[in-house]
Amino acid sequence: MSYCINCCIHLLPNDLHRHCFRCCGPSHNNQKCPVCKGENKVPLYTDSKQMKLLAVLEVRTDHSESWNGFFCLRKGKLCSLIFGLIIMTLVMASYILTGAKHGLLLIPSPFHYGAFISNPSLMDNESLSDMKDHYQPSKINISYVKDYPSIKLIIDTITSKLEFITRQRPDLEELRKQEPHMFSVIPNKFLPNSKNPCWYEEYRGNTTTDPYATNSYALYSRRFRIIFDYLRKVFWNHLYHYKDKHYRLRCLPHFYIIGQPKCGTTDLYDRLRLHPDVRFSAIKEPHWWTRKRFGIIRLRDGFHDRYPVEDYLDLFDLAAHQIQGVLQSEAAKEHGEMNNIIIGEASASTMWDNNAWIFFYDNSTEGEPPFLIQDFLHAFQPNAKLIIMLRDPVERLYSDYLYFASANKSVEDFHEKVAESLQLFENCVLDYSLRACVYNNTLNNAMPVRLQVGLYVVYLLDWLTVFDKDQILVLRLEDHASSVKYTMHMVFQFLDLGPLSEKQEALITKSPASNTRRPEDRSLGPMLPTTKAILKDFYRPFNTKLAQVLFDDAFLWKRT
Numbered sequence: 001m002s003y004c005i006n007c008c009i010h011l012l013p014n015d016l017h018r019h020c021f022r023c024c025g026p027s028h029n030n031q032k033c034p035v036c037k038g039e040n041k042v043p044l045y046t047d048s049k050q051m052k053l054l055a056v057l058e059v060r061t062d063h064s065e066s067w068n069g070f071f072c073l074r075k076g077k078l079c080s081l082i083f084g085l086i087i088m089t090l091v092m093a094s095y096i097l098t099g100a101k102h103g104l105l106l107i108p109s110p111f112h113y114g115a116f117i118s119n120p121s122l123m124d125n126e127s128l129s130d131m132k133d134h135y136q137p138s139k140i141n142i143s144y145v146k147d148y149p150s151i152k153l154i155i156d157t158i159t160s161k162l163e164f165i166t167r168q169r170p171d172l173e174e175l176r177k178q179e180p181h182m183f184s185v186i187p188n189k190f191l192p193n194s195k196n197p198c199w200y201e202e203y204r205g206n207t208t209t210d211p212y213a214t215n216s217y218a219l220y221s222r223r224f225r226i227i228f229d230y231l232r233k234v235f236w237n238h239l240y241h242y243k244d245k246h247y248r249l250r251c252l253p254h255f256y257i258i259g260q261p262k263c264g265t266t267d268l269y270d271r272l273r274l275h276p277d278v279r280f281s282a283i284k285e286p287h288w289w290t291r292k293r294f295g296i297i298r299l300r301d302g303f304h305d306r307y308p309v310e311d312y313l314d315l316f317d318l319a320a321h322q323i324q325g326v327l328q329s330e331a332a333k334e335h336g337e338m339n340n341i342i343i344g345e346a347s348a349s350t351m352w353d354n355n356a357w358i359f360f361y362d363n364s365t366e367g368e369p370p371f372l373i374q375d376f377l378h379a380f381q382p383n384a385k386l387i388i389m390l391r392d393p394v395e396r397l398y399s400d401y402l403y404f405a406s407a408n409k410s411v412e413d414f415h416e417k418v419a420e421s422l423q424l425f426e427n428c429v430l431d432y433s434l435r436a437c438v439y440n441n442t443l444n445n446a447m448p449v450r451l452q453v454g455l456y457v458v459y460l461l462d463w464l465t466v467f468d469k470d471q472i473l474v475l476r477l478e479d480h481a482s483s484v485k486y487t488m489h490m491v492f493q494f495l496d497l498g499p500l501s502e503k504q505e506a507l508i509t510k511s512p513a514s515n516t517r518r519p520e521d522r523s524l525g526p527m528l529p530t531t532k533a534i535l536k537d538f539y540r541p542f543n544t545k546l547a548q549v550l551f552d553d554a555f556l557w558k559r560t
Contacts, residue, residue, distance in 0.1 A: 254342035255385040259351030279319035294356040367436035391477035392557040393454025417448035457546035
């Protein structure tokens with residue numbers, strides 16, 4: 001490195017001393033200087049070869065005379081060494097404080113962030129003062145407004161390609177060919193004296209046989225083993241003996257909470273569990289329909305052995321034991337009393353996750369999946385009830401990012417990931433249909449944030465091709481948060497549950513909310529206004545279609 005002897009400033013690459021603006025003498029004019037631009041500044045340049053960074057540090061010299069006096073005391077190599085150490089320390093600090101939360105990051109980001117004010121209407125009439133409340137700019141006033149037009153062009157391209165085309169349902173025989181074992185296990189009729197779909201299945205083991213020895217849920221997860229240890233102890237006591245044969249009661253859920261993630265499904269699940277007539281699977285989210293039956297535990301870990309349907313049915317044995325107690329009671333035998341206990345299942349992936357289809361089913365034309373989860377679910381349970389909890393997709397995506405991102409979380413990082421995901425989604429819709437892109441495993445794994453999960457109407461329309469509208473209850477998290485009692489009454493009515501005492505209802509509706517944002521995530525604050533404007537633009541046509549399908553403008557999310 002070479003430095004100016006008088007001010008210890010690194011010279012420009014051509015080493016011409018006239019480029020050192022501090023040494024221009026009396027004729028130097030701050031107002032005309034192309035670097036100073038009216039301010040008393042010293043341009044510093046790090047050596048890109050030495051630091052391997054493209055960084056420019058701008059140092060304000062409010063007390064330039066004192067600094068000059070200090071630097072001039074030490075000339076030559078000693079000053080260069082000290083200066084280099086200072087730069088190294090600052091660069092290392094910038095890496096440690098990833099995200100530039102306090103304006104310390106020295107590495108410029110490829111995307112820029114700042115309050116977007118060029119088009120206030122894009123913020124749903126949000127005032128500038130509101131935006132300042134949401135986001136305080138960093139000490140280094142970096143402007144990123146220029147990024148918005150290019151991202152807006154991407155969104156406009158995506159919007160121009162949107163077509164909500166009704167899919168063709170596969171017929172029952174096609175489904176049987178794909179999953180013959182499932183059709184051999186699950187009957188097409190259930191017990192008439194049970195509100196919940198149940199049936200008796202012959203058990204051919206003996207008292208020494210472990211009925212859960214091969215259950216994949218128990219084998220792959222330690223936390224489930226305690227549950228299965230208990231089931232083993234009580235299993236034989238719950239068998240039904242008839243004509244020298246043993247039968248076990250098998251059950252499927254009466255209703256499913258199918259989505260969406262980060263939309264309040266856990267809170268709804270926790271409250272419904274408190275109802276005396278509701279039971280759930282031994283595991284809140286088995287993810288069997290979407291993942292486990294294909295052998296997927298985590299996509300990044302590849303495929304394991306497929307979980308057979310029997311493993312899934314084992315998860316409902318605790319509830320089945322209680323239902324069997326009702327069916328075998330004297331009241332049921334003498335007066336034909338109906339079992340009113342119902343079972344629920346709450347895998348939030350059921351509505352949207354069809355990523356595994358490409359590995360197991362032949363590709364159909366245009367890259368769209370020939371079979372979806374709902375096709376099989378309807379084939380076995382045409383009367384199933386489905387509950388969907390949604391929230392503003394913009395806020396859902398940010399919550400999803402905060403929950404699943406493992407490190408280096410920041411509002412700036414979120415913005416970059418949104419921009420990258422939009423570019424990837426645009427590339428897909430230019431060549432394929434909307435449905436093909438939404439269910440594209442490669443695309444969904446490549447996007448840094450899960451944009452596709454917020455395209456609610458695409459999934460809902462596909463579910464409505466197989467289930468009637470009155471079988472699906474769609475709720476908003478915003479309504480649930482403002483009035484838990486109101487939404488829970490809607491759910492109770494939808495599931496045709498019996499009345500509750502005041503004490504029971506209070507227990508369900510007044511318990512604290514579940515699965516709220518973690519304290520460390522709250523400290524990041526809301527997303528940047530620019531990011532919010534971009535996401536609102538992206539999701540707007542999908543929300544408009546959703547509101548039309550549900551005949552409810554609340555799903556436009558204009559007030560959020």
